[in-house]
Amino acid sequence: MRNGFFSDDEVVGRFYDARLIKRLLGYVGRYAALAVLALVLVLTGMGLFLVNPWLLGRIVDLGIRGRDADMLVKLGCLYGAVELLIFVVTYAHNYLLQVIGQRVMYDLRAEFFSHLQRMPLPFFDRNPVGRLVTRVTNDIATLAELFSSGIVMVIGDLVLIIGIAATLIGLQPTLGLATLSTVPLLAVAAWFFQTRIRMAFREVRTRIARVNAALSENLSGIRVIQIFTQEARRARRFDELNASHRDAQLDSVFYHSLFTPTVTIINAVCIVVVLLLGGHMHQTGALSLGLLVSFLTYAQNFFHPIRNISEKVTIFQSAMASAERVFALLDEPEESGCREGAALGEVRGEIVFDRVSFSYTGTHEVLHEISFTVAPGQSVAIVGHTGAGKTTITALLNRMYEVTRGRILLDGRDLRDIAKFDLRRRIAVIHQDVFLFADTVLENIRLWDPAVPPERVEQIAREIGADPFIRALPHGYRTELQERGANLSTGQRQLISFARALCADPAILVLDEATSSIDSESEKIIQEAIKTLTRGRTCLIIAHRLSTIRHCDRILVLHQGHLVESGTHDELLARRSFYHKLYELQFL
């Protein structure tokens, strides 16, 4: 079976994809001046590389064999100067290319991050966190490598190869062609090894993706694994994946290790050809000793760029694959109506569900023709078995998901005509599992809004009844919470989430089983807090506790996505139907 988690990590890109390259170059566009400068430097460096073997030949012929001490010194110094220049140019273009690569990576990550923040919830249902993190880190780093050591260097290497070939033929056509005769051999070897390296590399990628997926799942579920002591079983499973990755890696290393010595051997053949033929030509006087030295040096240098290019194939390929994945995510439409849409003025808080049906998947409907009205300031409870669709109703209300059919009205206006940001500022949803950020208590309550002064936060906490326990923390409101609030109790986390909601001062409040995991000790505080919270607001309350539901103006009974009953607690009990059964099951 195809596993959604890593399926698209297994896609291996083509070596070259014009569409992707064009889009990637768009990012370099901002640094066009730097890129052009880098290219000029690379080409200059390659030009200098071409000069020195020739100079070497001149030194041998004019300086050494010609016994011209003056010339020897001059040419020797020139040779040194060229080497120094190569040093400077190489340093400069290496640095520049890294600068470009890092800037592009910075830009891509920034774009990706803000894009992710604007993605609608269904997107996160489809894309596990682990995969998104891989995109932002690995894939974008691979792209940066393409810029820092890929494209420009390949152009430079190509120019160098052509330059050397032209120089060889220009200096001595016969010997030049003989030297180049080994190139087809090299081409065949490069093709043979690179195809195998590519195949092995594809396996490596596939398998490392599996290792990553297994690792991240294991860490997320570590509690379950430890509680049910499944460590050994999980370790065995991980071991299989780990070993399979190692083997794939070793396959790729096998060909990789063989490739370099093969190039060296072919290079040696080439040099032997130059030595034998060139040596013979020198003996017959057709070639000066200096030229022979130049030829040998060129032949020696010739193979570096060829090997470089064939190795760049891997970088190109993984960059294309990464680009494909990164762009696919960047192209996913962002939350619509985030910024535009009519502004929402003062909210009274009347909610109308008008024959609302909804499906997460497009096939299976989880809500069927739900209709109800909540008057401004009313508290309405929603009860029903797990999976009845209670949470779904709340997710439709703040447009985390869009209704499939029917409509939801707020103060008589269709939600779809209200800007989402605007809407969400008026609705606070409190869930059972509270998410706390690794920051201070203060920031967790005011959510980094500098417009809310610390005194206001403390006042809110007092109203909620959270103040005493917060003061008892080591640094009070400035206490750093651990990730997800691991250093607080469930009740304390819940109180902070209440304070957070009160701080947002919403017109509409939604409590989704916010009280179900509270121990009876904190129950009293929580009940008081809820009273404070709900005062003067329209409230939708999903609760397991009778004490919470009983005081609601009305109770909606949901069963398998259908609204089966509604009324006050007493009315519904008197009817002795669905609610009555639920009541007996849950509360008695």
Ligand SMILES: Nc1ncnc2c1ncn2[C@@H]1O[C@H](COP(=O)(O)OP(=O)(O)O)[C@@H](O)[C@H]1O
């Ligand atoms: N993100 C989702 N994607 C697909 N199906 C979902 C999603 N969330 C909930 N469901 C399904 O929708 C139905 C109602 O779920 P939910 O509203 O969470 O129920 P409740 O809150 O009443 O327990 C369930 O059958 C559940 O499997």
Ligand SMILES: [Mg+2]
């Ligand atoms: Mg629920």
